[in-house]
Amino acid sequence: MTETIVRCENLTKTFRDAPAVYDLSLSVSRGEILALLGPSGCGKTTTLRLIAGLERPDAGQIFIGERPVAGPATWVPPERRGIGMVFQDHALFPHLTARQNVAFGLQKLKPARVQETVEHLLQLVGLGGLAERYPHELSGGERQRVALARALAPEPVLLLLDEPFSSLDADRRAVTREQVRAILRSLGATAIFVTHDQEEALFLGDRLAILHQGRLEQIDAPEVIFHAPATRFAAEFLGHTDFLPGEVTADGILTEIGLIPQRVALPVGAQVELAVRADDVTLEPSRNGARAILLARHFKGAVNVYRVRLPSGRLLHSLQPHTLNLRPGTPVRVWSAPGHPLACYHEGKRVPLLEA
């Protein structure tokens, strides 16, 4: 049993009558990195700020370790929570040098210790030579790392990162991301970070929490979420998923591209949606009886990804070997034989499979 560092229970926070976070519960164990993932406005930053103590929850409780820090009768201000935070735009103090910024949270240490800690951290983030620079004299990536060093300096039990890479250019982002991951791993830090970029979430997070309109849709290891998204939103947000409507029949699910022999715990006649990824869809050129049209080909080296328009106008994607080379406009026959059950959603929620 691993030690729980932070635990949120049924958190709700409302801004001007619109709930930003609704009935949210999650916990993070020591050494774990959790990614809060979702589109903008989904409540992920508010969740982070609630944990940091920068907002007060309207309902619910937060525990750091076993200590309650927010709840109906408790309130611990941010400076007494022992949580480090890296802000979206870094929030470096413009009137202080990099060194002074990093030393800012070390007011309880002896000067000699402060000096030593700051040196150590600046070395750790690879900025030993830039200690005397002011924030405006540093590049975006350097500022990012000063902010990280500053948050880590007081040895927080938990590190929060709010869209830590969003203010960097695309090429700096990849490099900085890798550096940050290496630093966090080397320290065994426990962290929660917020992002709307799923690639970033997959790269950094041990677990992902998918938020949508203030609610937690799913929290799990990336692989689990990817293979079995709990909700239609999670499936859609993790991307590259098409949805195919179908009707439950006695033999399986009847769709536009044929019968998918898959049994679900729903009465016959229920309307469902199947999540189909490109590797679940097969096609072949066909002269007679073909009703789908090939729209475009994405050549990705080893494979081709085809975009197909079904007679209903719905678009599907199909992954094919590079040897199958078809021209856009070709009539094709489309079917699906995935060899594994497809995720199936009824009214946005995942329908459990029936064991055959």
Add this chain to the structure above:
Amino acid sequence: MKPARFVRLPAVSRLGIRPGRVPRPSSWTSLVLWGLAALVAAALLLPLAYLVMRAAGAGEAAWQSLFRPRTLDIVGRTLGLALAVTGLSALIAVPLAWLTVRTDLPLRRVWAVLTPLPLVIPSYVGAYLMASALGPRGLVQQLLEAPFGVTRLPEIYGFPGALITLTLLSYPYMLLSVRAALLKIDPALEEASRSLGHDAWTTFRRVVLPLLRPAIGSGGLLVALYALRDFGAVALMRYDTFTRVIYVQYRSFDRSQAALLALVLVALTVIFLALEAREHGRARYHQSGAGAARPPTLARLGIWRWPAFAFCAGVVFFSLGLPAGVLAYWLIRGLQAGEAVPGLGPAAWNSVLASGLAAAATVGAALPVAILAVRRPGPLTRRLERLTYSAFALPGIVIALALVFFGVNHARWLYQTLPMLVLAYGILFIPQAVGALRAALLQIHPNLEEAARTLGRRPVEVFLKVTLPLLRPGLVAGASLVFLTAMKELPATLILAPIGFKSLATEVWSAVSEAFFARAAAPALLIVLMSSLPMTFFILREQRADDRVDA
């Protein structure tokens, strides 16, 4: 077909990428613009140049008297007053700014609107109200005499009166500057400090205060400049700083001496202006990049809410409530005695006439300067624009004095005429007009003028049909600013007005000088109402910026 037209198009659009550049104007337009600008420059240079000439020609006696200890005394008094006013203003303005922007102070919005308002009271009106309230046998003493037997209040005339009056009138400069800076500080900085283990007070001391330092510096210098250049309050409070001594000197016809003293005052002002410019530059340097991303959460004051409330109420009472009450008292007294209204008509008409002429002339003079500055940026235009700001270095009394010398000796036909007064107003208030026009011109993309040119219009037509109509809001703003400021101007009006010319400002002045407090009330009220107009617009605009905070 006329291929020539099409050939010119790419050149035009390429230039359009750099705003501020228009296709090469015809030499004729340039000539007119530069000719007008040269005239304006000459008028602006006149006072200072004449003052220097006059001082250079001053006799040995005048120079000797300049180096007497008395001069040092005046310098000491002037600087001392300016520093004291600045210090006291900081003590009032910094807490006020923080309380009205960042806390759950009761009636926060109300205090935010009321606290900058003393700006609309001209210093001589403020001094009049203070003196008549707190002076010997003033209102407060009379109120206290019956119940408490108080027959004497501490002396108000001299340093205390000048200090109190100037502080209560000028702290809003620092308040507005600090408040703007506070609104600009990214709340994430304070949150970062809190998450690094610092409580609210330490965060204020170690993060907010250092970030406010440039705003406190530049706001403080504005306050110091106000005190340095003020004539009305020190004159009515009978405290001998430069402006009052210069005026007395001028009245006693020791004009060379007055010119020398005026130059010393100009030198002091220039030093403060240079300091201000430096602070201003630093403020920009200190600003963090992204600005406030999310509105700040308001600090909870807890039991300190009520002391904070009392502080705001006290400041508003002394800077606004007391003057308003005293003014109302004198107004009623005057109406009862029947001396408030008569005689006001001609004075009001004169004020409107002189200010109206000044507004038109000043905006007219500012127009070529603003066009050159915005559309033909270069070293020469930059210098020209800077020259229009020279009025900041030349206190009103100095400009008036220089024009008197010039009129008496070289332009008798101008001396003590309305055009001379309008000229003085123009030199004093052209910075406001240039500022307003400049802002409006920057809004007009040069592409519009270029488009008109490519459609076959000559530069003059473009100016009349495109630029001028688009510029109208700027023209109106500049003209109203000049009009309203000229309305309350005192020293230049006193010195330069034609004989027998009475304006609202001089009416207040002469009535108060002779202690006819009731007679001063009606013109003072009119002036305050007039100068409230631009302030109202300003506050409405700031309120909109503040709306985000309560989100």
